Amino acid sequence: MNDDPSRRRLGRGLAALIGEMDRPAPQAEKAHVAADGKVPIEFVSPNPRNPRRHFGDADLTDLAQSIREHGVVQPVVVRPSPAQEGRFEIIAGERRWRAAQRAGLVEIPVIVREVNDRTALELAIIENVQRADLNPVEEAMGYQQLIDEHGYSQADLGQVIGKSRSHVANTLRLLKLPEVIRDMLVEGVLSAGHARTLVTAEDPAGLAKRIVEEGFSVRQAEALAQMPAAQQREHKPNTAAQKDPDMLALEKLLCDATGMKVTISHKDRGGEVRVAYRTLEQLDDLCRRLKRE
Template sequence: MNDDPSKKRLGRGLAALIGDIDRPVEERKTPVSAERNVPIEFITRNPRNPRRMFAEEDLADLAQSIREHGVVQPIVVRPAPNNPEHYELIAGERRWRASQRAGLTSIPVILRDVDDRIALEIAIIENVQRADLNSIEEALGYQQLIDNHEYTQADLAQVIGKSRSHVANTLRLLKLPSGVQSLITDGALSAGHARSLITMENPVAMAEKIVKDGLSVRQVEALAQAEAQGENPRKAEKAAPVEKDADTKALEKLLSDVTGMKVDINHRERGGEVRIRYSSLEQLDEICRRLQS
């Protein structure tokens, strides 16, 4: 294991480097104030920022908020390499993009003079803590630290405050074909689904089936296990419990209240079935009476 003390120090001293800026206002121990205002055109994005996806709707909403209230949380920057009059983003790219949309000419910043490694650590930690990264972006950020700064998985786990197994499982997603990774990035496929695909013979076909049929994580895990053991995958898929969405559960409750009996709805892409369970002939007679009326 790499025992570089600077790596361990960042894990404990992150708050000192970027302050308390990314906590909700009501949770902050002390107010966060900007050190200066910088012209927006003097700031460039960090090309190593692991976050690559920025939802248009979210940016539009944030831009409108900035027009009305200004930038509440300052962004974090460092001096731009080879250009002392300009700055490079460390944390807050979403706020920076939305500020440009809002028509701001300058933006409040907190300046931190850190190297590439620490800037990348801060960007990853900030985004992971805020759940702003999809699993592929998170994995690519970890891989950058491994490739460019000689981190081990144990180093990463300590610095970002996650378990070693979380780091390992996240990195394994990079073994999936690019088409499957794109589905994860777009939000069509969850990380839980994707982890089960890693050991499957045809992960692309299974990923398409997951999206098409709405398979649950448990169903995919059962299919992966069946494939590994040479069993019939169709049997495994049917045996795995189906996770119902909130709308289906609400409709089941509504029908149960109306009939006074247990109702199960099993919906598929093309049709489905409604089951009403009764425990006596009297209840069956009641169901028939209500259907006829």
């Protein structure tokens, strides 16, 4: 971590802003920060530099139904649009804004914060990381944005975001992977732990496919990735169960139905079904679906 005092102040300032985002602005700050209120939903626009790019359709549909019944419980955090007077740009809460549109709302509650481009990007990344709303690729791209555009070091990022430097470094390594593997990460088919083992592999795409199809653990994938490609093709990890096509088809059916990674471990006297979720919202969505069924 460098000793730039402005960077240290930045960390404290961001922590304060994050803490304030879900509270109404105190009376003493009204000279600098607009009060809470509702604005026409068409006056609010997404941040084009928001690190979060993927919004699950089923998740948005369920949230829209909740908004129809209970309204928008948590206001969207916005800033005055730097491009259009009288309009607002989202800092945090784009998912709520999208769901509110689906629900047919004409107004949406907002908390307005007067921040510049840099701080808006920082807050968007930190808010999404703390909520675990980003997939691993989005998280890595968000970190890279801060490094490229604002000169952060990995140590700086770790301190401000509340993650270890090694977490930041390992997440950034995912950007070195081929696009086909990054797509698997976005879809939740491959975990970040598995993906990191592929960064130095001779044939990362082929190995990624095998990891998914044969259900390798991270440790097995790591050992396999360190072998020459020719040896990888011959190697069969002792504990890697070979699944028949019917079982693989059933796993795919459950993955498609839930939008999550589902693995089935079947033995003669039964087995287990594992569902991997990335966020608590996904888990809530699964619980709602099971209750409906």
